[in-house]
Amino acid sequence: MPSESDPNISTSCRQLCDLDEYSLEHVFLFLGVADLDRCVLVCKKFQHIIQRFVFPKKCMRALVGGSPCGTALSLYAFTHRKRVKLDENWRYGRYETWSYFKHYEVYISQLVIDRDWLYITHRGRLQAHRRTKNREMLDTSSHWVMGNDRDSDITSLVKMGDHFLMGRKNGQIVLYDPTTTRSYSQTVTNDIIKAVDFNTNIYAVTTINDSTYILNRSPLELEQLSLRSEEMLTQSFVYPQAYETIKLNRNHLAAGKFHCSKKQALQLIDLYSCTTIQLNSPSTAVYDVLWMDEHCILSGNYNSMRLVDTRTGGDEACWTDPDDASVYCLCYNGKYAVHCGMNYHLRSNLYDLRVPNRCVQMYFPSKNHYHYSPVHRIAADCSQLFLITDHHLRILNFDADRAATKDYSAIKG
Numbered sequence: 001m002p003s004e005s006d007p008n009i010s011t012s013c014r015q016l017c018d019l020d021e022y023s024l025e026h027v028f029l030f031l032g033v034a035d036l037d038r039c040v041l042v043c044k045k046f047q048h049i050i051q052r053f054v055f056p057k058k059c060m061r062a063l064v065g066g067s068p069c070g071t072a073l074s075l076y077a078f079t080h081r082k083r084v085k086l087d088e089n090w091r092y093g094r095y096e097t098w099s100y101f102k103h104y105e106v107y108i109s110q111l112v113i114d115r116d117w118l119y120i121t122h123r124g125r126l127q128a129h130r131r132t133k134n135r136e137m138l139d140t141s142s143h144w145v146m147g148n149d150r151d152s153d154i155t156s157l158v159k160m161g162d163h164f165l166m167g168r169k170n171g172q173i174v175l176y177d178p179t180t181t182r183s184y185s186q187t188v189t190n191d192i193i194k195a196v197d198f199n200t201n202i203y204a205v206t207t208i209n210d211s212t213y214i215l216n217r218s219p220l221e222l223e224q225l226s227l228r229s230e231e232m233l234t235q236s237f238v239y240p241q242a243y244e245t246i247k248l249n250r251n252h253l254a255a256g257k258f259h260c261s262k263k264q265a266l267q268l269i270d271l272y273s274c275t276t277i278q279l280n281s282p283s284t285a286v287y288d289v290l291w292m293d294e295h296c297i298l299s300g301n302y303n304s305m306r307l308v309d310t311r312t313g314g315d316e317a318c319w320t321d322p323d324d325a326s327v328y329c330l331c332y333n334g335k336y337a338v339h340c341g342m343n344y345h346l347r348s349n350l351y352d353l354r355v356p357n358r359c360v361q362m363y364f365p366s367k368n369h370y371h372y373s374p375v376h377r378i379a380a381d382c383s384q385l386f387l388i389t390d391h392h393l394r395i396l397n398f399d400a401d402r403a404a405t406k407d408y409s410a411i412k413g
Contacts, residue, residue, distance in 0.1 A: 017042070021049050028054045033085045055080035062087040063352050063360065065382050069334030073115055073381035075133055076399075086383050089398040090337075090350060090361065093406040095385075097365045100140060100393045109388050110157035110166075111377040117143070118386070119159065120393060124151025126166065128178065137384065137395055146176055146183060156196045165203065167193030173205060175232075186233055188213055197248040202271065203233055204253055206246050212239040212255065214271065237274045243267075247289050247297075252310065254297050256286025266299055268310060280314040281306050288330045298338060300327030305340055305351060317356040321349065322411045331378045339385065341375025346389055348375055362408040365394045 016024070028036060028050055036054065040047045058080075059066050065083035078086065089095065101109070101120065110121040118129045118138060127142040147154075152170035159165075166174040171189040173196060176182070191207035198204065201217040215233040244258040253269040265286040268277040281299065288300040296316070297308045303324045307317040321327070321342065327349075329341040340349045350360045365387065377388035385396040 017045060021045070021053075024049050025053050025057075029058060033081065033088060036081075051081075055084055058084045064090045064333060064337045064350070064380075067333040067335040067337065067382065070337075070380065070382035073113060074383055075115065075131055076383070078382065083382065085401065086398055089401065089403075091409070093361050093363065093408065094400060094403045095363070095396045095398045095406075096400040096403050098136060098138075098395045098397065099365075100138060100395065102392055104391065106390045107153075108376045108390070109393065110154055111379055111386060111388050111393070112157060112159045112164075113379045113381070113386060114159075119157070119164070120388075121154040121157055121166075123149045123153050124168070125149060126154060126157070126164065126176065137397060144178060144181075146178070146181075147174075155193055158197050160198060165196050165198045167196040167205060169193070171207070173203070173233075184232055186231055188215070191242075194242070194244060195246045197246055197253075199248050199250070202248060204246050204248050206243040206255070209242055212241055212243055212246065212253075212269070213237075214239075214253070214274075237271075239269060239274070239276070241276075244286060245288050247291055249291050249294065254289045254291065254299075256289050256299060258287075259285050265301070266297075266306075266308065277310075277313070279308055279310070281308045282315075285326070287326065287328050290330050290332055292332060298330055298332060300330045300340060302326050305330070305338065307353070317353070319351050319357055319359070322359060328374050328376060329378045331380050333380065333382075337380075339378050339380050341378040341387060343374045344372055346371055346373055346375060346387065346394065348378060348385065348387060359411070360409060362411065363396055364406065364408075365396065 036050050040050050062084060065087035112119040116131055118131055120127060125145050125147040127145045130139040130143055132139055152168040154166050155169050156167040162177060162179050164176045169192050171191055171193060172185050172187050175184045188205050189207050189210050191210035193205055194208050195206050203215040206212040213235055214237040216236050243255040245256045247254045251271055253271060255267050255269060257265040263282040263284050264278055265283045266279045266281045268279055283301040285302040286299050290298050292298055295310050299306050303321060303326055305319045305327050306315050309316050326343040327340045328343050331339040336353050338351045342349060346365050348363045352360050373390035375387045379386040383399045387394040
């Protein structure tokens, strides 16, 4: 039987299956899941190449499905093929929409997710809901609740490990550990707390009108504070500037102003020297910030999303919304995808950090008479998107291959 390298075989007589596995792999990488599923049925050689090499490599390059962080937050252990299929659904706009916790009065809930739980606030309470594998995706009955409706409204929420830090409307911050059900409250200011963040022993708090506070954890542990005679957090620095949003890194605090006529809304506070560094990212407003890594910041601005490198102090990339809408909140999947909650029509945008100034896809949950609401909070794993609006929690499920395609990727500004 002649081999592939036999010179007597005419080049014109060669077929696709005569190519070596490296060439076939390169060809298959350009195909979608539906075409790859057909190719798997051709022969065992194609099946081996596609399942062993093509799907894993396409996963590594996938925008949403390729992130280890996103898959770690999912209840499902998706196969490589399924993750590539999910990525196609994100790109083409195939999803089902579910609505939960409807309330007629306008109220901005706070939201955090992990692999098994969704944590959401309503007025003065924090409640945990189990994420499920059924079609509804969520158990609406709360597993545990901290606080009650009569408490001051929770205006900000962050989670690190098993601990929560909350800011309240009355100027208090609350530390809560659900594993022990212990909580600790401390009054920081008389103003409304706008945003909070914390790491191992540093806590940052900013208010609506007053100041930004940096606090440190004292050696006294929470278990010893039964009489509340001493404060667990001590102020180390007060900066006389209020911000809309703050995020802590190891040595710096990224901070964004609600409005700055000089287009200097994004700033950096050095926690060691207590000095402010003005970043060269021109924007009149910054509504949300997050750290991509140790040096890079993503900021949601008045009409754009920007990637800022603190080493150069300036913008490295900029993504402008086609309708010139503002970015109210951000969610980064740890690799290439950034989900943005926009300021009207319950809309969220998906951006690819590898492709500057292009919106990959827009998502519009089912319309009703609340459809003018902004998206105030956003979270995502590799198959689900969670949106907080004025009146609902919306969940978009992309593990829905038969759902109608809602493709808005061609919209241009």
